[in-house]
Every structure is written in structure tokens, then in C-alpha cells.
């Protein structure tokens with residue numbers, strides 16, 4: 001199968017739009033591979049933290065993006081574990097600190113270039129579900145199916161609040177909402193690969209919608225699987 005013949009379904013959108021959960025569920029239902037591109041940016045952010053790098057030192061961060069060894073390992077609960085330089089960093093990757101570091105380094109064009117090929121190699125038969133911000137616009141512009149998920153900032157903050165509370169992390173809803181709005185603004189306003197829907201993306205607003213409903217709506221876009 002030539003690379004171009006391997007189908008790609010891109011799912012882009014802001015944090016908290018349900019992308020991760022929905023992408024993983026769609027990939028499992030299709031039996032396709034799954035790329036969590038945010039995990040790559042988070043992994044570089046975490047590795048930069050371990051190495052005590054300055055988030056303003058673009059040169060050092062670009063080297064870090066090239067040098068960091070990032071691996072994914074399946075786990076029993078269906079949520080892949082992420083190995084950063086051989087250490088299981090899955091839990092650390094999910095913290096707000098790692099998210100904020102990822103968002104800051106993701107604004108550096110050379111970091112994005114450094115991670116480009118590392119994302120494209122996930123395109124393997126029988127297909128790929130790619131989750132991120134620029135999957136449909138930059139990394140897989142030739143993807144046959146492109147989805148852009150949105151949800152109100154309030155609902156996204158509430159979802160995150162519940163997730164963190166379940167894990168015993170103490171946060172305030174107000175604080176989370178402020179962080180989400182700040183991250184959206186930074187991701188949407190950066191000069192390179194800003195968060196925006198591809199022109200040919202199908203937009204789905206997940207506000208007030210259950211995961212199963214959205215998963216079915218996405219699956220219905222895949223040729224041969226329409227309800």
C-alpha cells in the first residue's frame with residue numbers, strides 16, 4: 001500500500017473538546033492506528049523540564065525536540081502509556097504544567113518542523129486516526145476525512161474539572177476556565193500552524209453531547225460505515 005493510499009481521519013480542536021476520548025474510541029472501532037500528537041509536544045515539554053531548559057531558549061528546545069526519545073506502549077485500560085527517554089511519563093504528561101509547557105514550545109516553528117516526520121510515520125495500514133491541532137491543515141493535508149471538534153469553553157473547563165477531581169487533584173473551575181481561554185488564545189494566535197479548522201473539515205460541536213453520539217457521528221463520515 002503506498003502511503004497516499006493509507007486512509008487518515010484527522011480530528012482537530014481545542015483542549016477539552018473531547019478529541020482524545022473520541023479519537024481513541026473511533027480508532028478502536030475502525031481498528032486503525034492512533035496518533036496523539038499533543039503527547040509529542042507534552043513529552044518535549046516534560047523532557048525540557050527535566051533538563052531544566054529555559055522555555056525562552058528556542059535553540060535548546062529545538063535540540064530537545066530532536067533528541068527526546070518518545071515511545072507509546074499499549075496498556076490494559078486502553079489508554080496508551082507514553083515513555084519519555086525510557087521513563088513512563090504518562091501521568092506527568094497530563095498535568096496542567098506539562099500542557100502549558102507544550103503550548104509554549106508548540107509556538108516555536110522549528111520545534112513543529114522537528115516533530116513533523118515523527119507524526120507522519122504513524123500513517124500505517126490499515127489507517128490512522130490523528131488527533132491534534134493541525135492534523136488536517138499541516139501534517140496530513142491530504143486526509144480523506146477531517147473533523148474539527150468544538151465545545152463551549154465553560155463546558156470544556158467543567159469536563160477538565162471533573163477529570164482532575166476524580167484523580168484527587170485540587171483545582172478551581174474559575175482557574176481552569178482562565179487557563180483554557182489563555183491556551184486557546186495562544187494556540188489560535190501563533191504564527192505557525194494556528195488552531196483553525198481545515199477548509200474541508202466537518203465541524204462538530206460537542207457541547208451537551210455524549211461521547212457515544214459524537215463517536216457515531218464521526219464514524220458515519222467514514223466511507224462504507226455510514227449508518
Ligand code: DC
Pocket residue numbers: 015037038039041042099102103106107131132133134135183187
Ligand atoms: O492536545 P493537548 O492538550 O495534549 O496538546 C498540548 C499542547 O500541544 C496544546 O496546547 C498545543 C500543542 N499542540 C499543537 O500545537 N499541535 C498539535 N498537533 C497538538 C498539540
